[in-house]
Amino acid sequence: MANQTTRATCPYCGTGCGVLIETQATPQGRKIIHVRGDPDHPANFGRLCTKGSTLHLTASDTVTQQARLLQPMKRTQRGQDPQPMPWDAALDEAADRLADIVRRHGPQAVGFYGSGQLLTEDYYVLNKLVKGLLGTNNLDTNSRLCMSSAVAGYKATLGSDAPPTCYEDVDHAHTLFITGSNTAWAHPILFRRIEDAKRARPEMKLIVVDPRRTETAEMADLHLAILPGTDVALYNGMLHIMARDGLLDMAFVQRHTHGFEDLMALLHDFTPEAVARTCGIAQTDLATAARWFGDHTPTLSLYCQGLNQSSSGTDKNAALINLHLATGQIGQPGAGPFSLTGQPNAMGGREVGGMANLLSAHRDLGKPEDRAEVAAFWGLPEVPAQPGLTAVEMFEAAARGEIKALWIACTNPAQSLPDQATVRKALAMAEFVVVQEAFATTATCQHADLLLPASTWGEKDGTVTNSERRISRVRAAVAPAGEARHDWAIFTALGRRLEARLPERTAGYLPGTATLFPYTSPESIWNEHRDSTRGRDLDITGLSYALLDTAGPQQWPMPQGASQGTARLYTDGRFPTPDGRARFAALRCQPVHEPRDQRFPFSLNTGRLRDQWHGMSRTGTLGRLFGHVAEPTLDMHPADMARMGVQNGDLVQVQSRRGQLIAPVQADDGLTPMQTYMAMHWGQEALSGLDSHGRPVPGVNSLTDPTFCPKSKQPELKHAAVRIHPAALPWRLVGVACLPADQALAVREQLKPWMAAFAFASCVLFGREGEGDANAAAAQVGVLLRTGHSEAPGASAVRQIEDMLTMGGMGGTDVLRYDDPSRGQHRAMRLQRGSDGTHLRAFVLASNIAAETWLRPLLQDALRVDALGHALLQPDREPQGATKPRGKQVCTCFNVSETDIAGAMGACPMDADIGMRLALVQGALKCGTNCGSCLPAVRKLVQQPL
Numbered sequence: 001m002a003n004q005t006t007r008a009t010c011p012y013c014g015t016g017c018g019v020l021i022e023t024q025a026t027p028q029g030r031k032i033i034h035v036r037g038d039p040d041h042p043a044n045f046g047r048l049c050t051k052g053s054t055l056h057l058t059a060s061d062t063v064t065q066q067a068r069l070l071q072p073m074k075r076t077q078r079g080q081d082p083q084p085m086p087w088d089a090a091l092d093e094a095a096d097r098l099a100d101i102v103r104r105h106g107p108q109a110v111g112f113y114g115s116g117q118l119l120t121e122d123y124y125v126l127n128k129l130v131k132g133l134l135g136t137n138n139l140d141t142n143s144r145l146c147m148s149s150a151v152a153g154y155k156a157t158l159g160s161d162a163p164p165t166c167y168e169d170v171d172h173a174h175t176l177f178i179t180g181s182n183t184a185w186a187h188p189i190l191f192r193r194i195e196d197a198k199r200a201r202p203e204m205k206l207i208v209v210d211p212r213r214t215e216t217a218e219m220a221d222l223h224l225a226i227l228p229g230t231d232v233a234l235y236n237g238m239l240h241i242m243a244r245d246g247l248l249d250m251a252f253v254q255r256h257t258h259g260f261e262d263l264m265a266l267l268h269d270f271t272p273e274a275v276a277r278t279c280g281i282a283q284t285d286l287a288t289a290a291r292w293f294g295d296h297t298p299t300l301s302l303y304c305q306g307l308n309q310s311s312s313g314t315d316k317n318a319a320l321i322n323l324h325l326a327t328g329q330i331g332q333p334g335a336g337p338f339s340l341t342g343q344p345n346a347m348g349g350r351e352v353g354g355m356a357n358l359l360s361a362h363r364d365l366g367k368p369e370d371r372a373e374v375a376a377f378w379g380l381p382e383v384p385a386q387p388g389l390t391a392v393e394m395f396e397a398a399a400r401g402e403i404k405a406l407w408i409a410c411t412n413p414a415q416s417l418p419d420q421a422t423v424r425k426a427l428a429m430a431e432f433v434v435v436q437e438a439f440a441t442t443a444t445c446q447h448a449d450l451l452l453p454a455s456t457w458g459e460k461d462g463t464v465t466n467s468e469r470r471i472s473r474v475r476a477a478v479a480p481a482g483e484a485r486h487d488w489a490i491f492t493a494l495g496r497r498l499e500a501r502l503p504e505r506t507a508g509y510l511p512g513t514a515t516l517f518p519y520t521s522p523e524s525i526w527n528e529h530r531d532s533t534r535g536r537d538l539d540i541t542g543l544s545y546a547l548l549d550t551a552g553p554q555q556w557p558m559p560q561g562a563s564q565g566t567a568r569l570y571t572d573g574r575f576p577t578p579d580g581r582a583r584f585a586a587l588r589c590q591p592v593h594e595p596r597d598q599r600f601p602f603s604l605n606t607g608r609l610r611d612q613w614h615g616m617s618r619t620g621t622l623g624r625l626f627g628h629v630a631e632p633t634l635d636m637h638p639a640d641m642a643r644m645g646v647q648n649g650d651l652v653q654v655q656s657r658r659g660q661l662i663a664p665v666q667a668d669d670g671l672t673p674m675q676t677y678m679a680m681h682w683g684q685e686a687l688s689g690l691d692s693h694g695r696p697v698p699g700v701n702s703l704t705d706p707t708f709c710p711k712s713k714q715p716e717l718k719h720a721a722v723r724i725h726p727a728a729l730p731w732r733l734v735g736v737a738c739l740p741a742d743q744a745l746a747v748r749e750q751l752k753p754w755m756a757a758f759a760f761a762s763c764v765l766f767g768r769e770g771e772g773d774a775n776a777a778a779a780q781v782g783v784l785l786r787t788g789h790s791e792a793p794g795a796s797a798v799r800q801i802e803d804m805l806t807m808g809g810m811g812g813t814d815v816l817r818y819d820d821p822s823r824g825q826h827r828a829m830r831l832q833r834g835s836d837g838t839h840l841r842a843f844v845l846a847s848n849i850a851a852e853t854w855l856r857p858l859l860q861d862a863l864r865v866d867a868l869g870h871a872l873l874q875p876d877r878e879p880q881g882a883t884k885p886r887g888k889q890v891c892t893c894f895n896v897s898e899t900d901i902a903g904a905m906g907a908c909p910m911d912a913d914i915g916m917r918l919a920l921v922q923g924a925l926k927c928g929t930n931c932g933s934c935l936p937a938v939r940k941l942v943q944q945p946l
Contacts, residue, residue, distance in 0.1 A: 004030070006477035007038060009464050010052040011117055011457040012613050014341025015189050016466025017044035017052055018553070019456055021477040026430045030478045032059040032458050039242040042553060043167065043466055049188035050611045050892040050933045051619055052627075057769050059458045059478075063621045066745035069440040070482025073451040082451055087483065091490075094450055095497035097432045098134075101404045102502065104485035107136035109387070111394045111403045114141040114354060115410035116343030119462035119474055121525040122487035123345070123354040125517065126409065129495045131353070132378050132516050137365060137388025138403070140356040141413045143346040144391040144568035144714060149308040150339035151350060152712035153317025156585055157325065159577035160537045161350055161362055164569035165300065165336035166468040166555065172198050172334030173300035175292045178321065179209035180231065180306020184216040185610040187304075187340055187467075188933045191216070195935065205292045209234065210306065211605065212677060213670030215936040222288055225672060226279040228603055228719045229592035231454075235319040236589070237275025238290040239326055240267045246261045247294030249328030256573040257325050266586045275714055278589065280672075288481060294327050298334035309718045311593040314711035319584035323584050331570035340366040341467040347466040351538055351556075352529055356388030357712075361533040376530055379513030390713035391417065398426035409436040409487060410454065414443035415683030419658045420713050436490060439617040440676035441749060443684050443698065454487050455480040457618075462488070462522040463548070465556075470565070471543065472553040492517045534560075537576050540860060554758065578790055593707040593720045596674065600721035602640075602658065604703060606680045607718075610933055611892055616681050621745055621766035623781040627889035631784070632682040632700075632762050633666035634724070637673045641665060644726065651727040651760055651788055654678075656720045660691050660701030662727045662760035662788065674720065687762050688755040689788075696756045729759055729788035731824055733798065734849045737783050740861055741769055744781035750804045751785055757797075760788040766860065768895060782860065792824035798846055806830055806842045810932070817874045823847060829855075837864040840872070848875040857885050890941070891927035891934040900925055901941050910946055917942040 003024050010017040018041025022034040035056040039046035053471055057063070058789040064070075072090035073082035085093075101109055112130050118141075130139040151161045158164065170176070170193050184191045188680045198204055198219070199918040208220035209231070226234055243264065253260050276283040293299050303325065307316040321337045330666040341347055353359040353374075360377070363370035366389065375383045389397055395413065397403045401421050406427070417423045427433055427447035434450035438456035445451060459480045465471050480486070484494075495517040499506050509516075519525050527807055533556075534541050541560040548554065555565035574580040587703065596603055613623040619625045634654055646652060652665045654676075663678070671677060683699035691697050703722060739747055749765055753763035766782040783805060816829040826846035832839050840859045845851060851874065858865055865872065887899035904924040908917050922928055928935040 002678040003033070004477070006475050007473065008458070008477065009344065009472045010048070010055065012051050012343050013187055014343055014346060014467040015043055016040065016344060016470060016472055017048060017189055017782065018472065019048065019052060019055065021056070023465065023477045031061065032056050032093040032478055039592060040552060041472070041601045043127060043468070043470060044189045047192055047932065048188050049507045049931050050625065051613055052871070053893065053931045054622055054625065055457060058618045058623055060769070062742045063745065065441050065742065066749070067441050068481050068484070069437055069445070069451055069453040070484065071453055072483070075449050078449070082448070087485070090450060090452060090723050091493050091497055094434055094494060095501055098405055099498060099501035101431065102134065102673040105404055105668060107134045107384075108138065109402070109404040110134060110136060110407070111138040111389060111405070112407045113391065113394060113409070113411065113413060114139070116141060116346035116349055118349065118410050118487055119345060119460060119464060119522070120348035120352055121458045121462040121522040122491065124360070124525050124529045125488045125491040125495070125519065127130060127353045127360065127732060128378060128516055129491050129498075131359070131383050132380055133495055133498055133502070135384050135505060136425045137356055137384055137386060138394060139354065139388055140352055140391045140394055142348055142413070142416060143343060143349055143355065145309070145416060145717065146305070146342040147308060147339065147346045147350075148355070148712040149310065149313025149317055149709055152709070153321060154339070154537040155320050156314065156583065156711070157321040158570070158582050159575045162569055163467065163469060164330055165331070165338040166567045167193060167307050168567065169300050169334050169336065169338065170194055173204065173298055174334065175198070175205045175207065175296045175299040177207045177209075177299055177301040178216060179301065179303045180308070180316070180745045181302055181304035181340055182210065182216045182607060183302060184936045186342070186608045188521050188610065188931070190340070192932050195219075196689050202229070205296050207289050207292060211672065211675060215940070217670075218697070218936060218940055222292070224279070224281050224285055224286060224289060226281055229310070229312070229604065229677070230589060232312065232319040232587055233270065233275050233278045233589035234286070236267055236270040237272060237279070237286055237324055238293060239323055240270045240275070241272060241287055241326065242294040243267065243292035245291070245294070247290070248326050251327035252573070252824070256575070257582045257584055258579075260326070262586040263584045264321040266588065290811050293323060297327070297329060298332060299324075299327070299329045300334055301337045303338070304340040306718060308714055309716065310589040310714070311707045311709055311716040312713050313709040315587045316586070319587050320471070322584055325584060331573065332458040333568070336568070339467070343367055344466070345464040347467065347469065347470075349464065351465060356390045359383065360529065361422045361536040362538055376510070378516060381509040381510065384881040390444065390708075392708055393713070395423050395426040396706070398504055401429050404430060405432040406430045407434045408444055412444045412615040412683070415685065415699060416701065417706075418701050418717055420698040420702045421659055422706065424698065436483065437488065441685065442615060442617045452489065452490060452851065453482060453484040455484045456706075459484070460486060464928055468668050469555045470553045471540070471556065472550065473545070473548045475538060488519065488522060492519050498788055506556040555652040564621040576834060593716050594657070594705050594719065594721045600723050601674060602722045602724055603675050604654070604656070604720045604722045605675065605677045605718055606700060606704065608679065609679045609681060612679070612681045614681065615683050616685060616799055620685065620765070620768060623765035624769060624892055624895070625766050626766050627895065629679065630766060631764055631786070632663055632687040634663045635666050635668035635671060635677040636660065636724070637671045637675065638667040638669055639673050641667055644724070646726055651729055652724050653727045654703060654722050654724050655789040656703040656705070656722045658705070659697065661687065661699070661702055662689055662729070663687065676724070680717070685752070686764055689760040690756065727760065727788070729790055731789045731792045731847055732787070733787045733801070733844065733846045734852050735785040735801055735805045735842075735844040736852070736856060736859060738767065738780045739783060739806075741781045744783055745803055747783050751783070751801070754801060754804075755787070757793065757863045758787040760786070761765060762786045770858065789874070792847065795819070795821065795826070798826050798844065802828060802844050805844065816870060816873055824873070827851070827873050827875065831865065838866045839863070840865050851875055853885065854878045861886070890937050891925070894926045896925045898941065901927065901938065905942065905944075905946060908946060914939075914943055
């Protein structure tokens with residue numbers, strides 16, 4: 001049977017790229033063998049980033065067999081391994097226990113926590129199940145950690161949760177104002193469009209506001225490295241200058257806004273001198289930013305978590321929107337405030353009311369008339385008025401024992417929520433924890449009483465909405481793996497069971513309502529959702545699955561009778577407020593919740609990596625996606641490291657008021673002194689250890705602050721005050737093994753319990769999976785384990801780690817070994833002899849690990865070691881013939897390192913300009929010619945002196 005191609009959507013960031021999934025027939029059914037960008041999708045026109053272009057590898061049999069949750073599982077006791085059970089029994093167990101808790105404690109004793117990666121149809125059924133049947137608004141999602149401040153900011157100023165812009169505006173803007181977003185890494189395909197626009201129109205100005213000098217900032221015409229938390233002061237200062245210099249559109253202000261006088265009265269205090277001092281920037285740069293924003297127009301603002309994840313996130317969003325209202329930069333091509341959604345369907349989830357303060361079709365839970373409309377639409381006498389608990393509140397309530405049951409779907413709160421000590425207490429205190437998940441390897445799965453296997457990308461059918469309000473179809477290319485079921489089907493089956501077990505809840509159904517869950521397909525759900533939007537700001541009554549299938553993705557609103565979706569909102573100057581006018585927000589700059597002080601003198605910032613996604617349950621299954629950033633590190637300014645007496649790779653202890661961890665330190669001169677940075681992805685799956693009290697450390701969010709914005713309830717994940725000092729861990733171990741791809745993930749899982757036995761441990765993959773056949777046993781993937789402790793744990797522990805790293809292969813004649821128990825030193829090398837010579841396949845170094853620097857290249861590059869013999873056991877002295885490290889990987893697609901690029905640069909003529917250098921390097925190495933994610937880094941490297 002011929003290969004088939006299925007159109008779908010990428011499951012990663014909110015850009016919403018279209019993908020083409022190629023499948024092949026096998027005796028067991030169709031399997032995914034390749035993915036490429038959809039050239040007809042208006043979000044990406046065929047482009048994909050490193051994550052999207054490797055989706056087929058994350059769907060391979062090797063990943064599925066080692067990482068997927070393939071059948072329902074139950075723990076009879078916490079801490080034990082779960083055991084398989086049939087689906088019907090699992091759903092009956094879930095319904096029985098939930099019904100019992102509702103009867104004993106009331107509906108407020110249950111909490112549901114979902115995800116911006118659920119499809120709109122999944123979200124809709126979940127919302128109806130919780131708010132309609134169970135009668136509680138305790139439904140929130142990880143979108144609360146992502147976009148809730150943007151939502152609150154839009155509603156406070158423009159009147160609706162609706163980004164008024166579109167991606168095409170990048171092509172029309174004269175000034176791009178990127179603030180609180182490392183777009184080059186967080187939204188790479190959108191950044192390709194920005195690069196194209198800059199290349200086509202060099203006169204376009206790019207302003208980047210970020211405390212760090214990121215790859216996005218490297219491209220800027222003006223980088224404003226403001227101090228953390230001073231965003232509102234910056235925007236007020238810019239507005240002060242624009243008002244002073246006559247750059248405001250007073251005709252627009254007078255016709256279309258309210259509250260301008262109050263804002264102007266407040267701006268007297270935000271003089272250029274005061275703002276420059278508050279923000280830590282030059283007055284001349286502040287003036288330049290104001291002039292470009294107000295005069296070099298149209299201006300488009302792009303922003304993301306740097307604004308949202310803050311205890312004053314709503315104010316930051318609203319203060320930025322003030323700039324657009326005051327200059328009339330909204331509702332026209334190339335202009336407007338454009339919130340970049342972090343997750344693939346955070347927008348769709350909000351459209352169906354999938355958060356604690358929302359109801360279907362952007363209705364407000366706090367408005368009686370909105371509640372009445374939804375109740376009547378669903379066939380209920382009422383929906384509950386009591387506000388639901390948001391993400392942080394829900395887990396805090398569970399930790400206090402108030403929430404008795406937690407249902408977690410398609411997300412990993414034991415990695416992603418701040419203040420992990422409280423999250424772990426919540427999971428331990430809850431009577432009943434259900435995790436509905438595609439991957440069995442997440443940290444949250446370890447805490448579940450009941451595990452329900454869900455379908456995932458490539459298997460699901462439905463819709464998602466991206467950052468520009470564009471609804472795209474998600475189509476299934478293959479059947480769900482194992483016994484996995486679709487999320488909407490799980491919620492539907494649970495709802496029907498609960499209706500039978502809670503007759504007191506169904507007794508109030510309005511006449512003609514036999515069940516709240518009549519669904520037989522995603523389309524039947526979507527049609528109901530569509531009908532709920534009639535007359536609303538997101539009216540999609542003109543849309544259908546059939547239209548999406550024939551005409552392609554569409555932007556809302558698209559009411560009945562419209563021929564296409566709406567690209568830009570507010571083009572007529574009317575806003576969805578009672579009087580049709582937008583509202584200015586007069587706001588002062590609020591200090592960060594947890595300022596630095598003598599006890600905690602450093603500021604910790606968190607953010608994304610280019611090649612990883614969230615908790616890495618999917619991207620973390622591929623060795624190649626660890627090539628760009630190989631291991632967890634704490635990034636610090638070189639001057640701070642020098643003052644502390646630490647070098648790259650040294651271990652430091654980082655402590656906040658909530659927890660602590662140990663991590664290797666890495667110099668980053670893109671930071672300012674006393675500022676530090678750690679990627680958000682490093683949870684206990686990759687970074688673990690024990691704190692000073694002997695408790696497990698669950699990664700970076702053991703440090704972060706749960707304090708949230710009072711208006712949006714979004715937590716302060718971008719700043720925590722920390723103290724840092726060198727970690728005295730004299731005993732170190734590094735274990736590196738090259739394993740068949742169908743074993744590497746299983747080995748990593750076996751090593752996880754050992755990670756918690758040390759004060760510091762990290763475990764990651766490396767290497768490259770096979771492209772032609774991702775299931776081939778010959779495809780090798782590396783596993784890298786690092787540990788540190790105050791004393792040696794004993795020879796038997798080291799030997800067990802050896803056995804796990806190599807599947808018991810450290811014994812036998814192909815092993816070189818050195819032991820010195822008195823000094824705690826141990827070295828072991830596993831060799832593989834074949835017709836093409838002898839190769840190093842694994843090594844373990846304990847106590848003295850200096851030899852890793854020259855041993856790893858031998859293993860990673862599969863070099864022959866026949867001539868080295870027992871020299872492999874030398875602790876420090878590098879033998880002749882050893883290979884130098886290739887340096888940091890730059891291009892994931894073609895495995896190109898910094899060293900490779902430096903070598904190619906050597907062939908460039910001395911008088912070659914930057915464009916010629918880039919062309920020559922790309923011609924030799926192909927870096928940046930596939931997905932393009934590495935282009936900013938390649939461009940920076942070729943600009944270095946020859």
